[in-house]
Amino acid sequence: MSFRKTFFQRQLDDDSSSDDDDYVMMSSALLMNPFSNVERKQGGSVPGHAGIYRDRESGHNRMFQDYLADNPTYGPQIFRRSEDRQQSRC
Incomplete structure (x- = not known):
């Protein structure tokens, strides 16, 4: 995790990436990172519906x-x- 922060911090502090677009991209990547590691609860194909065991084998x-x-x-x-x-x- 510390590697990601230092990488993003270096990108934000770098003189060549002072454009607003680069700043927005890095900020959005930092904001979305905690949400990308969230695991969903296993269930049916429709969220909230239970899966039915059908013994397909x-x-x-x-x-x-x-x-x-x-x-x-x-x-x-x-x-x-x-x-x-x-x-x-x-």
Whole structure:
């Protein structure tokens, strides 16, 4: 932290950075620095809403077993029939 203060202090005290723009930039950087280290509370995607555990990994494992495994729960005949029904609706 002391390195940052000395760096900014040197920039403010330097004769070449006496422009108002440089002063404003350094001042705003010093003001925003304490806010950049604040960690947010982990929660849902909307602040204030709770996150819901949906066990997505188990859902993925069930879908893989049902359709893509070497010995799937729903074989090609069942999968093909449901696929045919979806195509006839379009």
